[in-house]
Structure formats: C-alpha cells, structure tokens
Amino acid sequence: MKAFIHVGKPGIENTHFTDFEEVEPKKGEVKVRVKTAGLNHRDIWTLHRRGENAAPVVMGSDGAGVIHALGEGVENVQVGDEVIINPSLGWLHKSASSPDGFEVLGVPSNGTFAEYVTIPAENVEPKPKHMTWEEAGVFPLAAITAYRALFTRGKLESQQTVLVPGIGSGVATFVLLMAKAAGARVIVTSRSEEKCQRALELGADLALDSGSDWKKLMQGEKVDLVIDTVGTAIWDKAMSVLKRGGSIVNLGATSGQKVEIDLRYLYGGQFNIMGTAMGSSEEFKEMVAFVEKHGIKPVIDRVFPHENTLGAFQRMNASTQFGKICIKMGS
Numbered sequence: 292m293k294a295f296i297h298v299g300k301p302g303i304e305n306t307h308f309t310d311f312e313e314v315e316p317k318k319g320e321v322k323v324r325v326k327t328a329g330l331n332h333r334d335i336w337t338l339h340r341r342g343e344n345a346a347p348v349v350m351g352s353d354g355a356g357v358i359h360a361l362g363e364g365v366e367n368v369q370v371g372d373e374v375i376i377n378p379s380l381g382w383l384h385k386s387a388s389s390p391d392g393f394e395v396l397g398v399p400s401n402g403t404f405a406e407y408v409t410i411p412a413e414n415v416e417p418k419p420k421h422m423t424w425e426e427a428g429v430f431p432l433a434a435i436t437a438y439r440a441l442f443t444r445g446k447l448e449s450q451q452t453v454l455v456p457g458i459g460s461g462v463a464t465f466v467l468l469m470a471k472a473a474g475a476r477v478i479v480t481s482r483s484e485e486k487c488q489r490a491l492e493l494g495a496d497l498a499l500d501s502g503s504d505w506k507k508l509m510q511g512e513k514v515d516l517v518i519d520t521v522g523t524a525i526w527d528k529a530m531s532v533l534k535r536g537g538s539i540v541n542l543g544a545t546s547g548q549k550v551e552i553d554l555r556y557l558y559g560g561q562f563n564i565m566g567t568a569m570g571s572s573e574e575f576k577e578m579v580a581f582v583e584k585h586g587i588k589p590v591i592d593r594v595f596p597h598e599n600t601l602g603a604f605q606r607m608n609a610s611t612q613f614g615k616i617c618i619k620m621g622s
C-alpha cells in the first residue's frame with residue numbers, strides 16, 4: 292500500500308510517500324481502508340520528538356474509511372461498514388486523566404496516512420451520516436479534545452461566556468461550534484483579520500485581534516472559561532479577562548510552553564487551572580451524539596491528495612489554515 296512515513300532523523304525532510312507493508316488484523320482488531328485523514332499539529336510535533344535513528348512509521352491520527360477485514364472475535368462492525376477512527380488507544384471510560392498505557396494512534400503505532408490502517412475494533416464508530424468523507428476524516432481528534440475540554444473539564448453551562456484564543460486552530464474551531472451549540476456566548480481571538488471574520492460568520496459573538504489589549508476592548512466584560520491551545524503568547528491576557536472563580540483549560544502550547552503566573556491573581560481570583568488531552572471512548576461516543584444532534588460539521592481548510600501529504604504539513608507549519616486540513620487517499 293501507499294503510505295506517508297517518517298524514518299531516520301527527526302524532521303519533515305525525512306518523510307516519504309512510499310510503499311509500506313499492510314498489517315492484517317489480529318484478534319479484536321479491524322483493518323480499515325482509509326478514505327480520508329486529517330492533519331493535526333501533533334503530526335508536526337512528533338516529527339521532532341522521534342529519536343535520531345527512528346524506525347519507519349506511518350504518520351497520522353485522524354481518519355475515516357470502510358471496514359476491510361475483521362480479526363477474530365470482532366462483533367461491533369462488519370466488512371463494508373463506514374466508520375470514523377477514535378485515535379485514543381486504550382482509554383475506555385471517562386476518568387480524571389488517561390490511564391497508564393494510553394497512546395495516541397500514529398507514532399509510535401502506525402497511523403492513518405496510508406491506504407489501510409489496522410486498529411482495535413473498539414476504536415471505530417459509525418461515520419456520522421451528516422458528514423462528507425472529507426469532514427468525517429478530519430474530525431475525530433480535534434472534536435474529542437474540544438468536547439472534553441469544554442464539557443468534562445470546563446463544565447460549560449449554557450449562558451456562560453467562553454474565550455477561545457487562536458481561532459485558526461482546528462481544535463479551536465470545534466470549541467467555537469460546540470460552545471455555541473450548547474448556548475454559550477463565545478469570544479475568539481486571532482492574529483488574522485480574515486480568520487476573525489470567518490469566526491464571526493461561524494457564530495462567534497465577538498472577535499478580537501490576538502495582539503490587541505483584550506481587557507480594554509472587552510470594556511469590563513469577563514469570561515467564565517478560557518479554552519487555550521496557544522500557550523505563552525496569550526496567557527497573561529487570558530488571565531486578565533477571567534471572572535473570579537473562572538477556569539482556564541489548557542490543551543496546547545503552539546506559541547510556547549512556559550508561562551508566569553502572579554499567584555496573587557490566582558488565589559485572589561480563585562481561578563481553576565486545568566490541563567486536558569484527548570478523551571475516552573465513552574466521551575467519544577457522547578461527542579459523536581452531540582455533533583449529530585446539533586448538525587456540527589468540521590470547518591475544512593483545504594484538501595490535499597495523499598501523494599502531497601507533505602504539502603499539508605507545510606501549510607500547517609505556515610499557520611495559514613483556518614480549520615482542518617484534509618488528506619484524501621486514492622484520488
């Protein structure tokens with residue numbers, strides 16, 4: 292089969308679109324013919340985290356496709372079923388954190404940027420009927436992360452206000468759509484005027500330039516919840532507009548990993564600072580039911596053919612995307 296792999300030294304220059312061995316499903320596994328896959332920032336981070344002499348591995352965590360073969364004992368799906376892939380491996384039940392042994396599909400295990408992927412049968416769910424293949428393939432990782440961040444960790448209630456910095460992020464666009472569906476007021480920020488405009492069209496109530504003085508522009512308004520994927524560049528400003536007793540849920544650090552906190556504001560404001568990462572199978576099912584109920588679809592930035600997966604990586608590296616970047620197999 293054709294696959295987009297990384298091998299050898301860290302870095303994008305050691306990726307290849309090449310032939311790769313197919314893996315037949317063992318007991319409890321399914322082999323999926325991948326139709327579409329989605330790029331996540333994780334795919335770029337992992338390129339830099341692998342060792343100096345890394346073995347070949349198929350990249351990619353997100354995907355959707357058709358069940359091609361079943362391992363022994365698989366009963367939840369049949370050959371020919373249309374499915375989406377839950378990339379959280381080994382995390383079944385909703386819990387405070389992921390369990391020991393939890394892994395994200397795609398590095399160290401072989402991922403979805405291939406014509407076929409073999410995964411545990413518990414990691415496939417029926418493809419939402421209201422989504423195209425392109426939408427279904429890009430949605431799992433960002434949507435489960437956004438859902439857990441907003442509802443399990445952030446405990447968002449309708450009528451509350453959420454701040455979403457860096458709305459260009461794939462996760463952030465889901466946070467916006469899900470929070471609006473839940474009846475919340477949503478304020479977003481971006482470095483790009485065009486992305487601010489897109490967010491307003493998607494339902495954001497207010498869009499601010501990420502580089503501006505948010506406190507001033509918000510004229511005294513404060514938020515109940517911040518869902519942060521950006522990190523260093525926005526942390527101080529996010530704290531400055533948080534209500535007393537409000538929460539920041541962090542799930543990424545695209546602009547930098549270190550922040551300084553004035554502890555007087557932390558205890559004085561009685562803020563809650565939380566981390567979150569991905570989600571369990573239980574939350575994945577809840578999330579799929581939520582997006583089906585509200586007809587939520589991912590925002591697709593651009594679709595790249597499988598053989599130009601490198602182009603998808605380059606687009607994300609340049610941070611020019613709005614929403615999710617899709618990779619289409621067999622085009």
Ligand SMILES: NC(=O)c1ccc[n+]([C@@H]2O[C@H](COP(=O)([O-])OP(=O)(O)OC[C@H]3O[C@@H](n4cnc5c(N)ncnc54)[C@H](OP(=O)(O)O)[C@@H]3O)[C@@H](O)[C@H]2O)c1
Pocket residue numbers: 330331332333336432433436456457458459460461462463480481482483486501520521524525542543544545546567568569607610
């Ligand atoms: N914990 C988890 O389970 C999990 C899951 C998924 C993703 N993540 C993490 O979440 C982050 C978001 O990932 P993603 O793939 O959705 O999107 P991404 O490509 O990392 O986009 C992040 C957004 O952050 C904003 N940004 C970047 N640098 C900035 C800076 N210096 N100042 C202000 N804003 C800046 C940009 O928004 P604008 O272009 O609008 O300015 C950009 O679109 C990544 O760090 C990723 O690793 C974590």
